[in-house]
Amino acid sequence: MQPVxxxxxxxxxxxxxxxxxxxxxxxxxxxxxxxxxxxxxQALDHVYxxxxxxx
Amino acid sequence: MRxxxxxxxxxxxxxxxPAPQNRRxxxxxxxxxxxxxxxxxxxxxxxxxxxxxERVRRHPRHGPGRWAGRLAVRxxxxxLRPSPAARGSPxxxxxxxxxxxxxxxxxxDRGRIRDASVVHRRRQRGGRHAxxxxxxxxxxxxxxxxIDPRRGGRRSAADRRMRQHGGWAVAGSPFTVATxxxxxxxxxxxxxxxxxxxxxxxxxxxxxxxxxxxxASRRSFSRSRRTPCSRCRWAPSAIIRIRH
Numbered sequence: 001m002q003p004v005x006x007x008x009x010x011x012x013x014x015x016x017x018x019x020x021x022x023x024x025x026x027x028x029x030x031x032x033x034x035x036x037x038x039x040x041x042q043a044l045d046h047v048y049x050x051x052x053x054x055x
Numbered sequence: 056m057r058x059x060x061x062x063x064x065x066x067x068x069x070x071x072x073p074a075p076q077n078r079r080x081x082x083x084x085x086x087x088x089x090x091x092x093x094x095x096x097x098x099x100x101x102x103x104x105x106x107x108x109e110r111v112r113r114h115p116r117h118g119p120g121r122w123a124g125r126l127a128v129r130x131x132x133x134x135l136r137p138s139p140a141a142r143g144s145p146x147x148x149x150x151x152x153x154x155x156x157x158x159x160x161x162x163x164d165r166g167r168i169r170d171a172s173v174v175h176r177r178r179q180r181g182g183r184h185a186x187x188x189x190x191x192x193x194x195x196x197x198x199x200x201x202i203d204p205r206r207g208g209r210r211s212a213a214d215r216r217m218r219q220h221g222g223w224a225v226a227g228s229p230f231t232v233a234t235x236x237x238x239x240x241x242x243x244x245x246x247x248x249x250x251x252x253x254x255x256x257x258x259x260x261x262x263x264x265x266x267x268x269x270x271a272s273r274r275s276f277s278r279s280r281r282t283p284c285s286r287c288r289w290a291p292s293a294i295i296r297i298r299h
Binding site for chain 1: 235237248
């Protein structure tokens with residue numbers, strides 16, 4: 001995992017052996033807590049914050 | 056029952072069972088060999104006679120596991136009685152180390168102990184009993200193992216020793232794992248990352264789009280349509296991937 005803080009540009013080494021390299025952009029929800037049978041109305045209480053992920 | 060409290064001796068589980076009978080002839084099966092349950096181990100010779108804590112340090116197998124409760128009882132016993140070696144048994148494997156009689160460290164009454172043993176068996180059986188009736192189980196557990204939560208937790212000598220030796224971690228963990236953290240925008244703190252759950256509601260379309268070649272290896276992918284993973288029940292067609 002390579003963190004890239006806001007306002008900076010990350011440097012990612014290209015995997016030179018691959019012939020089919022893709023990226024996926026992800027919405028990351030960082031959870032502070034969890035559980036089971038959480039009602040949908042309370043689900044977002046468990047989210048600490050959001051981030052953008054590049055996979 | 057408060058007035059009838061007394062010291063009691065618990066026998067090893069199964070000791071009070073009736074002797075097995077031959078169903079056809081109604082005669083006792085002989086000899087009545089003690090039944091050994093799977094998972095129960097006597098101390099191997101190289102660690103017999105050592106103190107329980109030291110035994111665990113040398114043999115991680117003796118650490119807590121599915122049989123942790125039973126081991127706890129046996130440890131307690133070992134704090135109260137001299138080990139076979141200390142009693143002069145030349146082999147170090149005295150009779151009592153094979154068939155332990157379990158003496159409780161605390162004071163309890165008969166009814167509670169019987170209840171506790173039932174709960175304990177259920178707990179060992181696992182499944183839903185392991186989760187339900189938590190309060191009752193804990194009280195039974197506490198009574199059995201001399202841990203009284205109302206008195207502020209563990210008080211037995213065995214537990215004190217385990218704490219002094221650093222607890223279970225000493226027995227089990229061969230290495231430590233560094234915590235992965237991410238910076239938090241607008242804060243000097245960092246976010247501790249534990250697991251990464253990857254959820255893709257459009258995985259099927261994505262897979263088609265990619266010509267179904269990219270995720271040919273399924274090792275890290277759980278893509279059952281019903282239960283993506285054992286821990287999560289997700290809506291059908293959702294895909295989840297867990298990276299630890």
